Amino acid sequence: MNKDTVIKHYEHTLEWVQSLTEVTEKEWRSAIADGKWSIAEIIAHFVPWDEFILQDRLKKFWNNKALPQAPDVHEMNQQSAERARKEERSETIGRFIAVRTELLQEMKKIETSRWTTPFLIGQTELTLLSYFQGLIKHDLHHMEQIKKYSLQKDDRASRSFFLK
Template sequence: MNKQRENILQHYEVSIKFVESLSALIEDQWRSQIAEGKWTIAEVIGHLGPWDEFVLNKRIPYLFSKADLPKGPDAKEMNAESAIRARQQSKEITINQFIEVRTALYETMKQIPETRWEEEIHIGKSTLTLSDYFLGLAEHDQHHFNQILSLRG
């Protein structure tokens, strides 16, 4: 059993529950900045879903094929658009969109054979394992979740 794979999958499963728990926030909390001059909780959660969609649709299908990976989106532009959308839509919509896409990503990740998690993949000029790739994404999530948790006391 690949322990790193199990830890990553557990993170993704817990991340869904964590974001679900944010439904209990009142609107002022949901719209509060995680730190001075930083995004709000709404914007943080709102930017994660589009990246999950990108990984689900533009990375996973290509990782073990000979086809070239589609070019990644401009991160600043995608994040800015996601933040705007999160400011305009309700908490329920933002949370539900996150849960829907994250669940689809989680289910897809579970289907990847265990043996593939340690194979090298190439993204741009980088070579890494699938485990390392997903670990990096999980660490990004955890960074943001820790910011939110520090606000919630």
């Protein structure tokens, strides 16, 4: 993995989230599985994390101090899920696209050589590449969940069509 593959992944997520305007409102709002979030909640939870990465990671990255620990994961995810339940799909997708586009622009500005420069988050030493590798894994996990859910929906629809 290198800077270009990270950038390509982030560009792909913009297109992919934009494509979610195609799912039905019911699919957008329904839990993807028992005890899981809806597509709306999944997409919304990326936004505060992207903002955090942009403001508290990338913009403070080069001051040679250990970067702050992340905020409370459960609390941040809970707040974003609640917001997703109240707002229109276009607003959730719009917020995702706005902040991820800004994050992408900042990432593109970083010289290639700096992507392998070690830095600290608390006591943990990372590089930008290893850091974004973890974030990409997280993105892909959720993208896979949504794809599986959407395919199940398609299967059910086609099965019920054949049963008529």
